[in-house]
Amino acid sequence: MYRDIATTLYKRGAASMDGYEMPRWAWGVFFVNFLIFFPLFLIVSYTFQHVYPTLAIVEDPSPPAYNPVSLNEDGQSIAEDGFATADTAAVSETPAVTSSLRSTHRAVYAIAGWRSLFRGYAAYLFTSVVVSIIATIFVGFGVPSFIGVPLVCVAVAQPYAAWTHIVISTPSPKYFWQRFPPFSRTFRATAAPIVIYAFATELATYLPLFIASVLNMTTWNPKEPNSLPQYNKDDAWKGIVVLLASLTLNVVLTRVQASFLPEDDDTIVPFDRSFGGKVEPAIVGGKGYVNMIDAWKSFSRASWIRLVKLYVKIFLIVVALAFAWVAILIPEYILIANNSRKTGEL
Numbered sequence: 001m002y003r004d005i006a007t008t009l010y011k012r013g014a015a016s017m018d019g020y021e022m023p024r025w026a027w028g029v030f031f032v033n034f035l036i037f038f039p040l041f042l043i044v045s046y047t048f049q050h051v052y053p054t055l056a057i058v059e060d061p062s063p064p065a066y067n068p069v070s071l072n073e074d075g076q077s078i079a080e081d082g083f084a085t086a087d088t089a090a091v092s093e094t095p096a097v098t099s100s101l102r103s104t105h106r107a108v109y110a111i112a113g114w115r116s117l118f119r120g121y122a123a124y125l126f127t128s129v130v131v132s133i134i135a136t137i138f139v140g141f142g143v144p145s146f147i148g149v150p151l152v153c154v155a156v157a158q159p160y161a162a163w164t165h166i167v168i169s170t171p172s173p174k175y176f177w178q179r180f181p182p183f184s185r186t187f188r189a190t191a192a193p194i195v196i197y198a199f200a201t202e203l204a205t206y207l208p209l210f211i212a213s214v215l216n217m218t219t220w221n222p223k224e225p226n227s228l229p230q231y232n233k234d235d236a237w238k239g240i241v242v243l244l245a246s247l248t249l250n251v252v253l254t255r256v257q258a259s260f261l262p263e264d265d266d267t268i269v270p271f272d273r274s275f276g277g278k279v280e281p282a283i284v285g286g287k288g289y290v291n292m293i294d295a296w297k298s299f300s301r302a303s304w305i306r307l308v309k310l311y312v313k314i315f316l317i318v319v320a321l322a323f324a325w326v327a328i329l330i331p332e333y334i335l336i337a338n339n340s341r342k343t344g345e346l
Helices: 002-016 025-058 086-093 101-118 121-140 145-155 157-168 183-214 235-258 292-297 301-338
Strands: none
Touching: 025 101, 025 121, 025 157, 025 235, 025 301, 101 301, 121 145, 121 157, 145 157, 157 235, 235 292, 235 301
């Protein structure tokens, strides 16, 4: 939506320059803007809006304690009965990694520098391209969405799961496609979650639009790309309802996918693989994944508060970056317009 609105504004600006020739140095200004703002927008749109929230959704600030296994021959636990281990004490006293945007950034950046800010980006692009291609084919053949969405989800189940796992786990020397689990095994083990996820994705896509329609909320109409939505005083509280619906579904879906994380992969944030004892590993005959209800119930009130605070901070950063962009572009536009000349003039 934002891209279409931006395109509309650009076309209006370009139309106002019809019949005028920009100075040659204007292209240098555009190039400098690109060098400055493209990395910033990329970090905000991907790292801040995808990576950091995913870590916050998965993190368990108080994972279940366990006693380290002793290597002594008697096989007794290192910890004595009635006494907490050092790990347990650390967990209870250490704040969550995603308790603040600064600590989240510090934890991610400490892994591999600036490259960690784009962890999983290759899998993200690959999944986006595959989804676009398959969706375009389905739309071309007129496949209904309630059929097409589950099929698309099955097709990208491996790369999408790989993206989630790469984001929340420690670095691996493997390429992202090497972390794809075998499709047949993945489908047999996660058939039910894939179907649930497919319908949940459909719900997450259309529920906010449905709610906005029921509430008579002003939305952008793709059939009229040149017409910007008019402001309505009631859109504020309606937008909050839509936002909460989207956020809830995003939390549930992300936690369901995180439950598929292979046992050999360690996470960069504390993570309760058992989801409060609801998940039984497949190696001992369990399903090996959490259902959507348990994924919802296992996300504590404190985690909700932590996630909402993170989203608020990210929103403020997005707004600040947008204002900075506009504050720079407007003077540049005026300067270029004042130094432009009509076509044909000497």
